[in-house]
Amino acid sequence: MPNSSPKPRSSTARGRPGDLPVAVSLGEPAGIGPEVILKAWLARREEALPPFIVVGDAGFLKQLAEKLSLNVPVRPCEAEAAAEAFDSALPVYQTGAALKAAPGRPHADDAVHVVEFIRTGVDLVLAGKASALTTAPINKHALYAAGFEHPGHTEFLGELAQQHTGSTVHPVMMLAGPQLRTIPVTVHIALKEVPAALTAEAIVTTCRIAAKDLAARFAITAPRLAVSGLNPHAGEAGAMGKEDDTIVRPAIEALQGEGIDAFGPVPADTLFHAAARRRYDTAICMYHDQALIPVKTLAFDDTVNVTLGLPFVRTSPDHGTAFDIAGTGTANPASMIAALRMAGAMAKNAVPVSGDRA
Template identity: 60%
Template sequence: MTVRPLLAVTMGEPAGIGGEIVLKAWAGRRETGVPPFFVIDDPVRLGDLAARLGLAVPVRAVAEAEDAAAVCDAALPVLPQALAAPVVPGRPDPANGPAVVASIDRAVGLARAGRAAAVVTCPIQKSALYAAGFRHPGHTEYLAHLAGMDEEPVMMLAGADLRVVPVTIHVSLRRAAESLTTAAIVHCGRVTAAALARDFGILAPRLAVAALNPHAGEGGAMGREDIEVVAPAVAALKASGIDAVGPLPADTMFHAAARARYDAALCMYHDQALIPVKTLAFDSGVNVTLGLPFVRTSPDHGTALDIAGTGRADATSLEAAMRMAGAMAAMRGRRA
């Protein structure tokens, strides 16, 4: 009998809330409907953390990913990943950076080999990884490196009522306007449309493309970027057979009636995308990396060092990321 692969969950920053939300996700798995999963982490650390937080979560080390299926109903399966230094909540130690990266490497390797259904990453603390010698801007870029991709993957933030894709991400507003290109918008649109079809079962995806400027630039009175950069991208997407509309004034794109007219919104800068999705799904938003040869999701929040170790972390976003990863992996499986 073939055992269906489980989700592989990464360690994330051990001094953050990743361990706590993993424990809580396992404890509440029957009520929240998360798919079976295992985590790549230090089982002693997780067992001690569960005891300290008063969480009734038995932790069991497994030798291989395939062993987790027989364990996950009775205990949290942990594929051991040793840490170099003791973990102090709220105080990341660069000495543990290599273990954090190794957890990601192993999860991706298992997913690419078909031994894990998908990768769900707990939040990392980039400053600690940089201090340990990590040379990638973040999770997304590192996952693309591991996949050997020539093209940039695309970040989507998704909630129950809205999916958004920022074309420019972690740059200043000035830099976002200066760096925005037609080619970048087209790339995001094509990757998004393909992923909506492959991973979400939306066979004819509809994309709404936001304008950069207020009122879509008022015919050039508020800037010509929407005429010279955004509109040509929309035309190129349409010419390639994608149902895209825009540039649309962003202030009227996100109310309920407008959202019903598209499956994902392409946004020109970080806050244009994240403010609406976090307003609608602050606790349950999911970060999805589109365009990878494996499924990867993540909770849409950071390491929350300020509350690490207190028992106050909310697992809702991780649980949503797990459910979405499971659904995406199943969709890919049906189309394989």
């Protein structure tokens, strides 16, 4: 399958006046998000990263850089000046927040600021001041306690996009690694609830969005979608469940009738080995773990969470806040680096495509 976003061989990572930066929401300040952002800036040239601007608290980032002995100059600035500043300092769009968290120790007062960082990042992109949004991990428990009503980033971004466009938005979560892309049709629900929640309409809608955005954002002219079965052996003609014949197969037939290159249902246990992956550009899976386990197994540190179906580009590192290692200086920035690089490439419809296509 196509490589999601291979590392370029060389770059100066030097912005030019007028370049649009990627907006990066700071995320949960007590987690590893701020640390991997600092480390990503240090790796900006070696990793050929696009210019980016952090939406957050400059003072907090300065203190953390000093604590971790990271030589990162932090410079508050407007988005319009970020690209020019990026080579010599980490630009920060200051929202007025004065964060109170310490590494590994969230503070309840910070939750409202974490939400504002995301909202402001979206505003910058929709105002044409940033090219894309990359979000650092959030602590959902802390946000829920502060009245946050969404299951996670994806749903919140969908609401913000819907408010902006005035039309229905269906955000779709895609996990993109160097060897595999996967999309779950049902996401953050209990496994026992999946069969009732899974519908042919949901599969068709997910696949339409996937096909559209793979073409628009990843430069894949005719995306190939492998659709997994829900049950073992894709139901084995009804012997292990009827959903594959009554829900999944009719959805695939409808997609094919629209000219979308979808096939299946494919038994999940034969969908992810190397030869199988060469047959498709993205695997459409029926539930969360069916999609996330294989992509994280193949590339845990380099997988990127991408939200499709939005009127802007959004990526995120595919890891959590990792409170247990926050502040120790040991956080791996690889997924944040991959998320930033992919955001820049998606904004230009220039995600590199390589690898064999059957």
